[in-house]
Amino acid sequence: MESNNDRLNYLITQYLNKECTADEFAELFTYIGNPAYEDVLQARMRDDLKSLTPGADVHQVDWDSIYNNVINSSESNKVRSLFSRRFAIAAAVTLLCTIGAGIWVLKQKQPVTQQVAVVKQKHDIKPGTDKAVLKLADGSEIVLNNTAKGILTHQGLTAVKQQANGVIAYQVSAQRPQQGSKALTNTLSIPSGGQYMLILPDNSKVWLNSNSSLTYATAFTGDERVVELTGEGYFEIAKDAQHPFVVKSGRSNVRVLGTHFNISAYPNEKLNEVTLAEGSVMLTVGKQSTKIKPGQQASFNQHDDMIALRAVDVDEAIDWKNGYFQFDNASMERVMNKVKRWYNIDIEYQGKQPAVKFTGMISRNNNLSKILDLLQSTGGVNFEIVNKKVIVKSK
């Protein structure tokens, strides 16, 4: 260990001086990927902060614009009013816990640190899978659950196909449907512990998360392509400037021409969120409208028309689509809501809800106990799995 630390210190020096070879560079980053060496790196950072003098290039930075981005993207006043006063107080309590702690990233190859107390459990719970229920225009239902590939049914002139595992596609026949001809409506519903991907008749792609559903026409014939969402979906909309794509969810609608974005609109979550990966979208909530730019997230609640915009890590918002849980300073409740939907479990808080925040990422393919172990290892919270319920205890 001692000599490893020396080696790491040498590698850091080489790296800081831009003098490292390709091999040294690769070696350095294997150390950095290993949490056991975090202290060495942090110590070097501390030294650097103590001793450095700002370089000449700081004069080329557009400071005003950065400062304005900070102030504007946090949209301070609006955001604050969305939360209760309690939130501010809770945040005050948790802040000190958060700083410098709680960074966990689980490497698939490595076992979780051994000293961690294993979550008390009777039966482990497996992660969610590809499953969904498709409701056709006539009200009949098809359960999609590793269904064999091929055509499932026809809806008007559209073929409904199981395209691959967890992917269903609508293919309009070459004969284009008449303008104004009656469109059929289908609904794809995802249960707890499920996910599914859908390719709409216009070739737009939609990933649906657990506890979500999407209602859509089996052929888009009107001026607009309209769908209705509850829960969470990630949309990659095929470009068609003549026919705007509109996602309705509750009191909000998102209007786009062709772009990538995520909508989280669970009825039981305090906030709905629209996050834009690329392009641009227009969000309307009640009477309020706002344009969202890439990398921004708009959030709003169920009660008023206030929309708050902030800059976010888009990867965090679409973690689920990429097969991860990813958290950046997320509250216990936010973490557990995601866990709850994916593992199809109930959550019970014993005593006060733990006032800790979490940062990190882990694959959604793990069993529940592994996720809970990891959360538990940051300190501040204990879990117990009883049947299909997780009991959360403050530490």
Add this chain to the structure above:
Amino acid sequence: MATYDLVSEKLLLEQISKGDEYAFRQIFDLYKTKIFTFIVNFTHSKADAEEILQDTFLTLWQNRYTLTNIDHPRNYIYTVVRNKTYNYLKQASKSEKMLREVWANVKQDCNQTEDILHLHESNKLIQDALSMLSEQKQRIFKMSRYDGLSHEQIAAETGLSKSRVKNVIVEVLKFIKVYLAQCTSVLGVIAWFLEN
């Protein structure tokens, strides 16, 4: 920042915690250059340094109502920026793509001939190199080189600062250069881009 005035900085934090934007700007100006240089030292990317710096101050501003609990403002601010920088490096350690970008920034420019050669053939290679970068970087680069937008226009379109846009473009160029150097003997191709 030769003298560190603990009392007056605690006072500033107290004002910030009441939502005083003027006090926040003072803390921003007090720390921005040191923090920026620190992040550049550890990431070798000015473009990413701006992002991490912005994110650091965003965290401070978003948590401003809790700042009265901070005993030592400087340590607090440094802890936030260290953790963000550490997270960046840690993310890089898990991503081939990010590592390649960091490596391109580490490599000193090796005096390549800057003649305009075989632009045709290398265009595909440039596309290959571009495709290895993040969507945001590709987009900024394309807006600049293919759509001919100015840094101001790109900044307005993406909501990033002008200096960040400029640094992204410089670093993408560097990345392509390193990529081309690995692939072929047509080292000078990139000069065509650099002249613009």
